[in-house]
Amino acid sequence: MEFFRYKNQLKPEKGRLLISEPFLPDPNFERTVVLLCEHNEEGSFGFVINKPSILKVSEVMEDIKKLEDIVYVGGPVQQDTLHFLHRNTSLEGAVKIWNEVYWGGDFETLISQIDITVIQSKDIRFYLGYSGWGPGQLNAELEEDSWIVCDYATDELLFDTEPSMMWKKALDSMGGRFSIYSNYPVDPRMN
Template identity: 60%
Template sequence: MDYFKFNNNQKPEKGSLLISEPFLPDPNFERTVVLLCEHSSEGSFGFVLNKVSAVTLEEIMEDVNSFNEPVYIGGPVQQDTLHFIHRANYLEGGVEVSPGLYWGGNFEQLMILIDTKQIKAEDFRFFIGYSGWGAGQLEDELKTDSWIVANHATPDLVFEEDGENLWRAVLKQLGGRYNIYSNYPTDPRLN
């Protein structure tokens, strides 16, 4: 299944995926896939899609009952904040980052929908914290080959691909040398 289009020019944009290079030394982004929700000359913002935290939404929010869904670690910035992406086009105020894929929206409406069991858990992903880059920072990281860019993420990729295998699956989908990267060991000394 084709989840996205590969961009040979490595020009990130809203809805792009950033795939970390196999040996990116930053532990916050080791073998991660980041969904960019914003990208401009002023900076970039997104969420790590494949780092599950040890808590559920029900555990961190008092008003949420019977919604025992995992919360992901969106990145190292402001980990005391809660964010969400979804494929629920009926939620007011969501920003479309890629066709059928939305970021945020009316939080009060979301809480009512959760409380009245009117949403499908598999259509939402919640994050603590986010990944952020200042003006020119992401471009500098691209020049040092820290990231591979793929445009545009689809809801199927974000919500249906197993998070644990997401990094490897995206690289395999890109093919060529990236397919080889997908098989690199985490620690080459153990090879």
Template identity: 50%
Template sequence: MNENENKSVAAGNLLISEPFLQDENFVRSVVLLCENNENGSFGLVLNKLSILKLKELIDNINSLDCDVYVGGPVEQNTLHFIYRGERRFEASIQLGVDLWWGGDFDELLEQLKLGKMEEGNIRFFIGYSGWGAGQLDEELKDKTWIVCDKIDSESIFTASPEELWRIILKNMGGEYQQLANYPIDPRLN
């Protein structure tokens, strides 16, 4: 029996796309699940870098040259963020030991401008990944996703987007170490 079968998912889990997933939005993706309840699920793709910088999306922050990632194909006119370290904003939601989602955006920008928060400890996303009620459960039954319940915030914030999928699978050990080396197109192997 696969370890993922009958495994419930919760906010703070990582969803790692199966190696054969061909959906262009999620090929080799690692999604941080931020919310999962009876109404649906919300997550952010951690390893899909956009061509945009934060200063191109927000006025008056020319000094902030932060990368922006594509959080998913839904509502790409929205901006989201995660950060690591201590809780900094009252509205932030804890997703891991030192991993937080959201909070007061204006306060965040102010802390960044004043140098009170390191750019390397925060990640911005346009759009998000969303699932309607029961949709993620169906995708899990279809083995579209591998669930990882051990977040490694160090890898999330320091690994290159190209390597994050492979690193997370290798760190999971066992059969997942072999999947980490699965070629994108096995016909070319």
């Protein structure tokens, strides 16, 4: 059906969101929002920003005792690695993703800044693993309409929005038929 063709007008790039289409059959990415941290001819990677795990930061990293926040599942690749996105402009080695949002940086400094509350829990998110695509793989998935590219990567969405509302909020931000998609039930038989 032509109605369900997304015809992505935006191209994937660093700082944009990938929103899974409403009926994506892959359970790893059902109702998922991925923040792209890199996209080039060598491939793409980012973090699922709306899938909390059952673990707390302090349970994953003994050095971080002050954060009782949940760790997120960043994706199915290398789930034995811990990554972080934050709003700290002074963390050495951090990679700017967009505006005041950064990925990674010097971990020892991060721990010190958490201890003295330079970085607060509202300004950082931790992710186990990441989402990755090899050369051309993401573009092929876009051609299959598995993802909708969105330019609504805001600090508020990443740090202040309830994870269960991110998928809907990102689609709503696009307006038109995407707002309609945001209201689709997970199981259409329940409509």
